[in-house]
Amino acid sequence: MTSLTDTLRACFTGKLLTDAADMAPFLTDWRKMWTGAALAVVQPDTAQDVAQVLTWCNANNVPVVPQGGSTGMSGGSVPEPSSANADQPLPIVLSLTRLNKVRSVDPQNNTMVVEAGVTLQAVQEAACAAGRLFPLSLAAEGTCTIGGNLASNAGGVQVLRYGNARELCLGLEVVTPEGELWDGLRTLRKDNTGYDLRDMYIGSEGTLGVITAAVLKLFPLPAAQTIALAAVPSTREALALLNPAQSRVGAALTAFEVLTDTCMELVTDHVPGTRRPVTEASPWYVLLELSITGQPDQAEAQASQMMEDLLGAAMETGWVTDAAISANLAQFEALWAIRENISESQSAVGKTIKHDIALPVSCIPDFLESTDAAIAQAFPQVRQVVFGHLGDGNLHYNASPQPGMGSAEHAAAFLALEGPLNKLVHDAVHAFGGSISAEHGLGVLRRDESARFKSPLELKLMRNIKQALDPKGLMNPAKLLPLN
Ligand SMILES: Cc1cc2nc3c(=O)[nH]c(=O)nc-3n(C[C@H](O)[C@H](O)[C@H](O)COP(=O)(O)OP(=O)(O)OC[C@H]3O[C@@H](n4cnc5c(N)ncnc54)[C@H](O)[C@@H]3O)c2cc1C
Numbered sequence: 001m002t003s004l005t006d007t008l009r010a011c012f013t014g015k016l017l018t019d020a021a022d023m024a025p026f027l028t029d030w031r032k033m034w035t036g037a038a039l040a041v042v043q044p045d046t047a048q049d050v051a052q053v054l055t056w057c058n059a060n061n062v063p064v065v066p067q068g069g070s071t072g073m074s075g076g077s078v079p080e081p082s083s084a085n086a087d088q089p090l091p092i093v094l095s096l097t098r099l100n101k102v103r104s105v106d107p108q109n110n111t112m113v114v115e116a117g118v119t120l121q122a123v124q125e126a127a128c129a130a131g132r133l134f135p136l137s138l139a140a141e142g143t144c145t146i147g148g149n150l151a152s153n154a155g156g157v158q159v160l161r162y163g164n165a166r167e168l169c170l171g172l173e174v175v176t177p178e179g180e181l182w183d184g185l186r187t188l189r190k191d192n193t194g195y196d197l198r199d200m201y202i203g204s205e206g207t208l209g210v211i212t213a214a215v216l217k218l219f220p221l222p223a224a225q226t227i228a229l230a231a232v233p234s235t236r237e238a239l240a241l242l243n244p245a246q247s248r249v250g251a252a253l254t255a256f257e258v259l260t261d262t263c264m265e266l267v268t269d270h271v272p273g274t275r276r277p278v279t280e281a282s283p284w285y286v287l288l289e290l291s292i293t294g295q296p297d298q299a300e301a302q303a304s305q306m307m308e309d310l311l312g313a314a315m316e317t318g319w320v321t322d323a324a325i326s327a328n329l330a331q332f333e334a335l336w337a338i339r340e341n342i343s344e345s346q347s348a349v350g351k352t353i354k355h356d357i358a359l360p361v362s363c364i365p366d367f368l369e370s371t372d373a374a375i376a377q378a379f380p381q382v383r384q385v386v387f388g389h390l391g392d393g394n395l396h397y398n399a400s401p402q403p404g405m406g407s408a409e410h411a412a413a414f415l416a417l418e419g420p421l422n423k424l425v426h427d428a429v430h431a432f433g434g435s436i437s438a439e440h441g442l443g444v445l446r447r448d449e450s451a452r453f454k455s456p457l458e459l460k461l462m463r464n465i466k467q468a469l470d471p472k473g474l475m476n477p478a479k480l481l482p483l484n
Contacts, residue, residue: 036079055179068148074443116147155439231282256391350406358438
């Protein structure tokens with residue numbers, strides 16, 4: 001009898017991995033939290049290939065797990081360890097990284113059309129080569145793909161000024177679970193012609209169809225950028241600084257990030273050559289980035305002056321107690337590196353429990369005051385590692401073991417705290433009107449937990465959409481939608 005793998009091999013010669021060792025890198029996520037099983041890994045070269053693969057999967061009832069750079073935080077890009085549905089065979093992993101062409105750039109329309117597997121960094125570089133900015137920016141940009149960014153509606157460090165991935169996309173090309181190719185590559189900024197299918201696919205984490213290409217919005221390249229690290233007593237002062245900063249410099253404020261002194265300590269301890277940029281340790285720090293367009297020779301001086309004025313005024317009010325401003329590219333990169341190296345430095349001190357939460361910006365100080373205290377009381381074993389995109393109301397409200405408790409022998413005891421700690425944090429987030437996943441999606445990590453906070457009606461509407469667009473339930477099974 002011909003096996004499913006044999007027929008797949010016959011159809012997709014040269015685009016298929018079936019050997020266990022070849023498939024292994026595609027079956028485990030980058031955090032090594034989830035490992036799954038698959039019939040095969042398929043590596044299409046074109047959107048037409050994707051359509052052919054999905055037609056075959058639909059005919060043979062084979063589930064599909066779309067995968068980009070596999071840098072997602074929620075386990076969405078790897079299959080489950082066994083078939084989610086007893087009637088279905090194991091899925092194929094559909095790796096989109098060979099769909100890696102920049103199809104066109106239109107500087108006058110400020111748009112570009114790129115295939116799903118182009119890395120975010122390559123998208124930024126292609127835009128820059130045409131004298132334009134593609135502003136989505138996150139620490140995984142060398143590996144993550146634009147298809148994955150859109151499927152997970154990624155955020156990153158410039159959301160404050162430019163919005164998240166959803167706001168940077170004008171059109172999509174998508175292959176449906178039946179293998180039909182929808183050309184929605186519209187380059188329009190206004191198009192009110194019915195239901196917005198593009199918005200449906202963005203953030204759907206591969207559960208409705210496969211994104212094969214996208215139209216992206218471009219912006220003027222900044223002529224100068226400057227960044228400052230400002231020491232603040234608490235997030236109350238950080239927040240007090242945000243609105244005046246926006247009023248004063250407007251759209252020039254392109255990032256407003258926060259980190260605690262614990263984060264600073266982790267980075268200075270674990271990243272060689274890093275030092276605290278201000279003299280005295282402070283409970284919190286704000287990273288502010290200003291980006292200026294215009295004439296490069298004047299923009300540099302203008303950006304520095306704006307930052308000095310802003311921080312000078314904030315020091316007079318006592319919101320800011322000390323600050324370091326970048327004077328050149330090396331200092332600019334060194335200050336950003338502190339923020340970008342927090343996750344890696346946190347991993348160096350043991351297992352981590354991560355919470356990617358969103359709150360109304362104005363509630364953040366009260367949330368932190370009450371939730372920090374509740375954690376300190378209930379979980380004295382936990383050292384909090386808190387940082388994030390304050391301007392967007394998005395905190396990475398993470399936990400590490402207390403110093404000296406990060407070794408392998410304590411790992412199981414620390415990870416056993418995850419369930420009760422999640423409950424405490426997520427209940428508090430909900431009480432403040434927040435979200436348990438700001439930018440990382442639900443995947444498998446938050447899939448079932450999300451059911452605690454969504455109304456039955458919202459869940460029913462989401463399931464109706466899934467049923468309408470993927471009637472056989474073949475797309476990324478057991479992801480995003482709660483199992484019960
Ligand atoms: C160091 C580091 C820093 C990070 N910082 C941020 C950050 O600041 N902000 C942020 O939002 N995220 C961040 N992330 C998470 C991650 O990089 C993003 O979620 C990214 O958008 C995922 O892209 P990817 O190509 O790796 O997607 P994958 O991980 O491969 O997939 C993510 C989801 O999208 C689906 N998918 C992938 N490609 C397609 C496609 N073409 N069509 C349909 N579905 C698809 C997958 O099935 C999966 O459900 C970070 C990750 C790392 C490792």
